[in-house]
Amino acid sequence: MKLTxxxxxxxxxxxxxxxxxxxxxxxxxxxxxxxxxxxxDFDSSVHFLxxxxxxxxxxxxEIGNCLRDENEANAVQxxxxxxxxxxxxxxxxxxxxxYIECEEWSSVLNAAAHxxxxxxxxxxxxxxxxxxxxxxxxA
Numbered sequence: 753m754k755l756t757x758x759x760x761x762x763x764x765x766x767x768x769x770x771x772x773x774x775x776x777x778x779x780x781x782x783x784x785x786x787x788x789x790x791x792x793d794f795d796s797s798v799h800f801l802x803x804x805x806x807x808x809x810x811x812x813x814e815i816g817n818c819l820r821d822e823n824e825a826n827a828v829q830x831x832x833x834x835x836x837x838x839x840x841x842x843x844x845x846x847x848x849x850x851y852i853e854c855e856e857w858s859s860v861l862n863a864a865a866h867x868x869x870x871x872x873x874x875x876x877x878x879x880x881x882x883x884x885x886x887x888x889x890x891a
Contacts, residue, residue, distance in 0.1 A: 753820050760805065760818040764828070765872045767797045771831065771864035774852070781848045794848040801832055808832035819871070827867035834859040 755761060770776060770792065779785045781793050802808040805818075811825045811832070819825050838856050851857060 753816060755816065755818060755820065757817045760814075761871075763800060764805075764807070764818055765868065767800050768828075768831070768864045768868040768871065771797055772861055772868050774857075774861055777848075777852050781852065794851060798835065801828075801835070808836070824867075824871050827863075827870045830863040831860065831867050834863045 770780075777794070800807075806813045807828050811819070811829045812822075814828075815821060815825055819828065834856070838851060838854060838860070841856070842850065842854065
């Protein structure tokens, strides 16, 4: 399927990569390391999924836009659902540290890793953070 928004797909892959990597979260979201190439924190990931796109609200509408099929949509929905469960339990005003250290965070890591593998598997060759490259830009 030819996608209409490869830029959004690239951003989604970056978000999933960040959400699936606990070491990166500890270094960049909680630590002193900064990604000079883009804003990078849990809040930005949440805004992308829940506010800037339809990924959390109506993921099926993103099929053909930044998602190829229902399998990708279901994987992204699972990520959003796990984050929603954490927000339901702890509210939306906690610190990044509180969220990524809560017992439920492993579900986010696992769901994001699954979605990343499914969505980025053929398209993405990770480089260093902030300077990520696609091995194949075909939609």
